[in-house]
Amino acid sequence: MSAAPIVPDSEHKGLVARLPGRARALALLARFDRPIGWWLLFWPGGWAIALAGGLPARWDLLLWFLLGSIAMRGAGCVYNDIVDRDLDAAVDRTRARPLPSGAVSVKAAWIWLVTLSLVGFVVLLQLRFEAQIVALASLALVAAYPFMKRITWWPQAWLGIVFSWAAPVGWVEVTGGASATLALLYAGSIAWVIGYDTIYALQDIEDDALVGVKSSARAMGRHVRAGTAIFYAAAVALWATAFWRVFADPLALLALLPVAGHFAWQVLTLRPADGAGALARFRSNRTAGLLMFLACAVVGTAAAL
Numbered sequence: 001m002s003a004a005p006i007v008p009d010s011e012h013k014g015l016v017a018r019l020p021g022r023a024r025a026l027a028l029l030a031r032f033d034r035p036i037g038w039w040l041l042f043w044p045g046g047w048a049i050a051l052a053g054g055l056p057a058r059w060d061l062l063l064w065f066l067l068g069s070i071a072m073r074g075a076g077c078v079y080n081d082i083v084d085r086d087l088d089a090a091v092d093r094t095r096a097r098p099l100p101s102g103a104v105s106v107k108a109a110w111i112w113l114v115t116l117s118l119v120g121f122v123v124l125l126q127l128r129f130e131a132q133i134v135a136l137a138s139l140a141l142v143a144a145y146p147f148m149k150r151i152t153w154w155p156q157a158w159l160g161i162v163f164s165w166a167a168p169v170g171w172v173e174v175t176g177g178a179s180a181t182l183a184l185l186y187a188g189s190i191a192w193v194i195g196y197d198t199i200y201a202l203q204d205i206e207d208d209a210l211v212g213v214k215s216s217a218r219a220m221g222r223h224v225r226a227g228t229a230i231f232y233a234a235a236v237a238l239w240a241t242a243f244w245r246v247f248a249d250p251l252a253l254l255a256l257l258p259v260a261g262h263f264a265w266q267v268l269t270l271r272p273a274d275g276a277g278a279l280a281r282f283r284s285n286r287t288a289g290l291l292m293f294l295a296c297a298v299v300g301t302a303a304a305l
Contacts, residue, residue, distance in 0.1 A: 005226075005277045007299040008212070012033075015033075015044065016028065016033045018104075018205035021103075024102065025098045025103040025104045026098075026108075026112055028097070028098050028103075029077065029078055029081060029097070029098040029099070029104050029109060029112060030074030030075075030077055030112065030116060031046065031073065031074060031077045032070075032074065035143075036071045036282070036283045036285075036286055037077070038066070038069040038070045038073040039289060040163060040193075040196070040285060040286070040289065041069040041072070041073045041163055042065055042066050042069035042166065042289075043166075043191045043284065043289030043290070043292065043293060044163070044164045044165075044166045044185075044186070044294075045065040045069070045166025045167060045169060045170040045172075046051075046062055046065065046166075046170070046289075046293045047082065047167060047170075047289075047292055047293055047296045048166070048167040048168070048174070048182065048185060048296075048297070049062060049169040049170040049171075049173070049174055049183060049242075050066070050177050050293060050296035050297040050300045051171075051185060051243075051246060051296040051299060051300040051301060052170070052171050052174040052182075052300060053300045053301070053304040054170075054173075054174035054300070055175065055297055055300065055301060056184055058173075058174060059168075061173060061174075064108075064127075065123075065166060065169075066191060067123055068119075068124075068166075069122055069166065071116045071117070071119035071120045071123065071269040072116070072117075072120045073114050075116035075117050075120065076118045076142055076145075076162075077108055078112055078116065079113055079142070079143070080145070080146045081097055081098070081099045081109065081148070082099065082106060082110070082113070082199065083146035083147070084146055085099040085101075085106075085194050086099050087211060087213060088100045089231030090205060090207075090210075090211045091208075091213075091221055092206040093204060093207065094164070094204075100139040101223055102197065108247075123247050125202060125203050125269055127169070127173050128156040128172075128173055128176070130172050130173075130176060130177070131169050131170075131172045131173035134165075134169050134172050135165075138162065138165040139194050141158070141161055141162050141165070142162055144158070144278070145158055145159060145162055149213045149214050149215065150212075150213075150214070151169060151214075151278045152214060153214045153215070153216065153218065153219040154194075154214075154216050154219065155214065155215060155216075156193065156194045156198055156201065156215065156216040157190070157194055157216075159193055159194075159197055160190035160191070160192075160193035160197075161190060161193050163189075163193050164189035164190050164193060165185055167186045167188055167189055168182060168253050169170070169282060170227055171185070177271050180245065181242050181245045181246060182242075184238045184239070184241050184242035184245070185238070185239065185242045187238050188234070188235040188236070188237075188238030188239040188242065189235070191231045191232070191234040191238065192231070192235040192237040192285075192288075194216060194231045194233065195228045195231035195232045195263070196285045196288075197216070197282075198215070198216045198217050198220065198224060198231070198281055199217075199228060199229065199266070199270065199278050199281050199282045200213040200279070200282040201216060201217035201218075202217050202224065202272050202275065202278040202280065203278055203279060205217050205272075217272075224270075224272050225267055225270055225272065225275035228266075228267055228270065229263075229267045232263040232264075232266070235263075236256055236260045236263065239256060239292070239295075240253050242255055243255065243256065243295070243299050246299055246300065246303045247299050247302050249302075252299045252302070254291075254298055255295035255298050258291045258294075258295070259288055259291040259292045259295060262284070262287060262288045262291055263288065266281045266285075266288075269281070269290075
């Protein structure tokens with residue numbers, strides 16, 4: 001296993017560079033150098049726990065969900081890179097990843113995948129039986145995701161289904177069952193994911209066209225800003241309806257103003273040809289997730305009083 005190069009979009013280059021060669025390669029393979037991924041996976045679960053009235057009594061769930069998000073996002077990235085290693089070798093931004101660069105063997109990647117999945121299994125054991133079933137139901141969706149970019153122009157929609165799955169798990173863990181409010185929260189999260197991952201896909205739009213990879217960014221073409229705005233607006237509208245079902249007061253809807261304003265900033269300042277700017281706006285959804293979490297905490301707590 002050779003030393004893995006630090007890819008251009010790593011967030012913590014100094015820390016990653018200090019790791020020994022083998023540890024660095026595995027950390028890069030699981031995207032530990034880019035924590036934005038696990039935050040985006042975690043936030044829908046945090047929203048569900050908060051909006052369902054699980055705070056502050058079930059605050060420990062937030063820690064378990066965060067650990068599960070780190071482990072399972074890492075496992076998902078390893079699986080995705082195993083499947084996509086040939087495509088990644090053909091794209092300028094991804095050819096330095098551990099598998100296409102040869103820093104990690106396919107066998108070692110599978111072992112690492114199993115190890116990360118075992119951490120996720122420990123988290124699974126902390127949940128009630130109904131929530132465990134919901135969590136396990138996501139595995140088939142996760143396994144299918146890497147193939148979506150070969151099948152559909154909207155792999156971002158499938159990613160939305162997968163990356164929002166913590167919401168039904170968290171809701172069922174707190175309440176014991178599903179509801180229309182959960183459906184609205186989940187659907188809004190899917191729209192949010194489509195929006196931010198369309199922005200992310202702008203970085204690769206030229207390479208994707210050359211190798212035949214499909215994406216919502218390519219599908220929207222010159223209308224990508226308007227399309228992203230529509231998905232963000234749909235997310236806010238769905239979340240507003242969920243909030244109203246939990247706490248029918250206009251003040252509940254005001255809690256969404258900060259996240260709506262953040263989405264507006266992303267769209268208004270987005271320049272599709274600016275890859276670095278697109279990456280920055282994609283990463284800013286860590287803040288959007290936090291703003292939504294605070295809104296859910298306020299509304300969920302108020303409804304429980």
